[in-house]
Amino acid sequence: MDKKIVTAFMKQGARIETRARVPLKEKKDFSLWYTPGVGAASTHLAKHPKDARNMSVKKNSVAVISDGSAVLGLGNIGPYGALPVMEGKALIFKSRADIDAWPIVLSTQDPDEIVRTVQAIAPAFGGINLEDIAAPQCFDIEKRLVESLDIPVMHDDQHGTAIVVLAGLMNAARVVKKDLKRLKIVISGAGAAGTAVAKLLLTAGAKDIILLDRKGAIFKGRDGLSAHKAELAELTNPRGEAGGLEEAMRGADAFIGVSGGGLLHADHIARMAPRAIVFALANPDPEILPEAAKKAGAAVVATGRSDFPNQINNALVFPGIFRGALDKGVKKITDPMKLRAAKALAALVARPTKERIIPDILHPRIVKTVAEAM
Amino acid sequence: MDKKIVTAFMKQGARIETRARVPLKEKKDFSLWYTPGVGAASTHLAKHPKDARNMSVKKNSVAVISDGSAVLGLGNIGPYGALPVMEGKALIFKSRADIDAWPIVLSTQDPDEIVRTVQAIAPAFGGINLEDIAAPQCFDIEKRLVESLDIPVMHDDQHGTAIVVLAGLMNAARVVKKDLKRLKIVISGAGAAGTAVAKLLLTAGAKDIILLDRKGAIFKGRDGLSAHKAELAELTNPRGEAGGLEEAMRGADAFIGVSGGGLLHADHIARMAPRAIVFALANPDPEILPEAAKKAGAAVVATGRSDFPNQINNALVFPGIFRGALDKGVKKITDPMKLRAAKALAALVARPTKERIIPDILHPRIVKTVAEAM
Numbered sequence: 001m002d003k004k005i006v007t008a009f010m011k012q013g014a015r016i017e018t019r020a021r022v023p024l025k026e027k028k029d030f031s032l033w034y035t036p037g038v039g040a041a042s043t044h045l046a047k048h049p050k051d052a053r054n055m056s057v058k059k060n061s062v063a064v065i066s067d068g069s070a071v072l073g074l075g076n077i078g079p080y081g082a083l084p085v086m087e088g089k090a091l092i093f094k095s096r097a098d099i100d101a102w103p104i105v106l107s108t109q110d111p112d113e114i115v116r117t118v119q120a121i122a123p124a125f126g127g128i129n130l131e132d133i134a135a136p137q138c139f140d141i142e143k144r145l146v147e148s149l150d151i152p153v154m155h156d157d158q159h160g161t162a163i164v165v166l167a168g169l170m171n172a173a174r175v176v177k178k179d180l181k182r183l184k185i186v187i188s189g190a191g192a193a194g195t196a197v198a199k200l201l202l203t204a205g206a207k208d209i210i211l212l213d214r215k216g217a218i219f220k221g222r223d224g225l226s227a228h229k230a231e232l233a234e235l236t237n238p239r240g241e242a243g244g245l246e247e248a249m250r251g252a253d254a255f256i257g258v259s260g261g262g263l264l265h266a267d268h269i270a271r272m273a274p275r276a277i278v279f280a281l282a283n284p285d286p287e288i289l290p291e292a293a294k295k296a297g298a299a300v301v302a303t304g305r306s307d308f309p310n311q312i313n314n315a316l317v318f319p320g321i322f323r324g325a326l327d328k329g330v331k332k333i334t335d336p337m338k339l340r341a342a343k344a345l346a347a348l349v350a351r352p353t354k355e356r357i358i359p360d361i362l363h364p365r366i367v368k369t370v371a372e373a374m
Numbered sequence: 375m376d377k378k379i380v381t382a383f384m385k386q387g388a389r390i391e392t393r394a395r396v397p398l399k400e401k402k403d404f405s406l407w408y409t410p411g412v413g414a415a416s417t418h419l420a421k422h423p424k425d426a427r428n429m430s431v432k433k434n435s436v437a438v439i440s441d442g443s444a445v446l447g448l449g450n451i452g453p454y455g456a457l458p459v460m461e462g463k464a465l466i467f468k469s470r471a472d473i474d475a476w477p478i479v480l481s482t483q484d485p486d487e488i489v490r491t492v493q494a495i496a497p498a499f500g501g502i503n504l505e506d507i508a509a510p511q512c513f514d515i516e517k518r519l520v521e522s523l524d525i526p527v528m529h530d531d532q533h534g535t536a537i538v539v540l541a542g543l544m545n546a547a548r549v550v551k552k553d554l555k556r557l558k559i560v561i562s563g564a565g566a567a568g569t570a571v572a573k574l575l576l577t578a579g580a581k582d583i584i585l586l587d588r589k590g591a592i593f594k595g596r597d598g599l600s601a602h603k604a605e606l607a608e609l610t611n612p613r614g615e616a617g618g619l620e621e622a623m624r625g626a627d628a629f630i631g632v633s634g635g636g637l638l639h640a641d642h643i644a645r646m647a648p649r650a651i652v653f654a655l656a657n658p659d660p661e662i663l664p665e666a667a668k669k670a671g672a673a674v675v676a677t678g679r680s681d682f683p684n685q686i687n688n689a690l691v692f693p694g695i696f697r698g699a700l701d702k703g704v705k706k707i708t709d710p711m712k713l714r715a716a717k718a719l720a721a722l723v724a725r726p727t728k729e730r731i732i733p734d735i736l737h738p739r740i741v742k743t744v745a746e747a748m
Contacts (some may be wrong), residue, residue, distance in 0.1 A: 018468045035687070039447075055386070091408070094392045100390075105497045200440035286631065300674060307405070
């Protein structure tokens with residue numbers, strides 16, 4: 001199967017290209033759109049740099065940038081490993097939201113170098129989509145870029161994931177007739193996605209969240225917590241529960257897996273509260289297959305895959321987020337925007353069911369709906 | 375006039391965009407070209423990074439990069455000032471050579487930062503076109519990038535200009551029935567373009583070149599020569615002539631202006647040898663207008679403008695150079711390639727005349743001809 005896909009990519013070459021939006025057929029076209037015409041445009045932009053948003057690619061462009069340090073579930077596979085994903089996102093940006101995105105993969109994984117590089121190339125772009133950058137560096141890199149640039153910067157593994165998970169969880173809670181604010185939520189994975197999911201769920205009113213990393217539950221005072229996990233320990237796990245996944249799952253209303261394939265077993269699910277929600281989002285191998293999760297008693301199951309119902313995928317979010325940000329001249333993507341986007345996305349499913357808590361990726365109104373929420 | 379152009383750019387927005395080369399209409403499209411398909415492509419490229427040239431945008435992409443330090447004849451007008459030119463070049467790359475170029479303008483003008491930034495973003499690109507970077511930094515920046523990257527890097531202000539000037543001069547020499555190797559050539563401007571023109575003309579066999587900067591002729595031992603001008607003094611001005619433009623023009627066979635508008639007068643041209651060649655290439659205002667140059671006795675006159683005959687413009691060169699480099703997997707653009715490109719371009723004009731020493735920008739075989747010479 002993999003060989004067949006690689007062959008298809010080889011045969012295809014690039015999945016995106018550029019396209020001229022003006023003709024260059026006659027001398028007068030060259031005079032206007034190249035020389036001497038560009039001289040007037042350049043002179044104008046030197047004096048009025050803000051007009052770049054109206055008279056250049058900056059109007060509609062997003063750089064999709066990765067250092068290849070945490071690509072999908074494949075880990076640190078470097079810039080060339082990251083390139084197919086970034087190019088795929090650029091393809092989705094165009095196909096779904098008519099955004100001109102260009103993939104950029106970096107030959108450095110040094111946080112300072114990444115920040116400097118993105119700052120250096122920012123002027124021609126209308127937005128920056130960071131992608132597949134490992135935690136915890138991703139938090140500081142994103143923060144410094146958000147603070148220093150005057151265009152929207154979003155690490156999609158964090159916030160795209162958080163928004164789509166919140167949207168799905170809102171509808172899943174409706175299906176099982178529980179209040180999101182009272183759910184006991186277990187999040188497996190405390191990297192970029194798990195951290196952002198936890199924070200956005202807290203912002204949405206959730207109060208009882210336990211995050212697990214490879215050493216088990218994160219709680220205040222656990223030995224050797226990094227700065228970012230110490231912060232998570234402050235924000236989550238109100239009862240200070242220690243222990244592993246087995247302990248955390250006791251009485252849990254929702255499980256959100258953004259960690260690794262296959263780590264969830266039937267007996268974990270059997271320990272959960274009645275009408276349990278299971279989001280097994282690891283890609284391509286979910287924490288548990290939907291069939292097995294249901295058999296073990298889960299009421300609502302979602303994965304990141306397109307071949308099962310309830311696909312919780314960032315692609316439902318990032319095109320609309322940047323479409324809205326570009327259209328509205330948004331400079332920072334804020335928590336209220338993320339909450340509104342999640343609510344709007346959830347509301348696209350008028351009557352959620354166990355098999356449909358989130359709109360299908362092909363739903364025609366997704367991008368517009370998310371964009372308008374910005 | 376300028377206002378009208380700015381309005382046209384405002385109305386137009388971007389002049390280039392991206393375009394999907396694969397469909398994303400059905401679930402199976404997402405599965406192949408996004409997730410989980412990209413996982414297989416990423417895994418493959420992590421192991422075989424060289425295949426990025428065959429299965430990603432790297433196959434056909436060029437970054438057009440400027441720091442805005444020497445934009446056209448406008449000077450140091452920064453990244454936003456540079457953006458219309460870079461986007462215009464990306465437009466020409468696509469329209470003329472079907473190359474997917476993306477404009478990148480830098481918020482830094484520090485040479486080390488520029489080198490580091492270009493190195494950092496290089497992996498997803500098949501080539502780097504540096505543009506409008508001031509001398510003398512441009513020489514060192516280009517050299518370090520050529521040496522450190524495994525994709526072709528070319529500062530077009532230098533080499534694109536040098537190739538098209540050499541092509542034009544070859545045919546102009548034919549028209550006036552002189553041997554290029556015996557011409558006395560005066561080059562006004564010792565920046566990026568003037569330096570590269572001088573060096574390529576020397577490589578092509580010219581022996582008698584005098585370069586002038588704002589202080590006059592560059593000669594060995596002139597007070598306060600910078601390193602790069604000291605090198606030029608070694609290579610050129612065999613008789614060690616001092617003095618200004620007036621002195622240098624005495625008996626000159628060819629004048630090549632890559633400096634500033636209007637600096638050439640009728641009496642300068644009157645001092646030249648019979649059947650003089652005048653390339654007044656400053657943009658948008660040439661060193662002298664063709665009418666005036668001819669009246670003063672010049673036999674062949676060229677400018678950089680499209681509204682006069684004999685337009686000597688880089689756009690005749692850079693699309694074909696990169697088309698050839700991408701198609702042939704060229705990693706460094708060498709002097710023999712530049713010479714071959716100039717000869718091939720000149721040969722496109724079967725019977726050069728005073729009014730036609732260089733092919734028209736709309737000539738259909740230019741790109742292919744230059745590409746094949748690579």
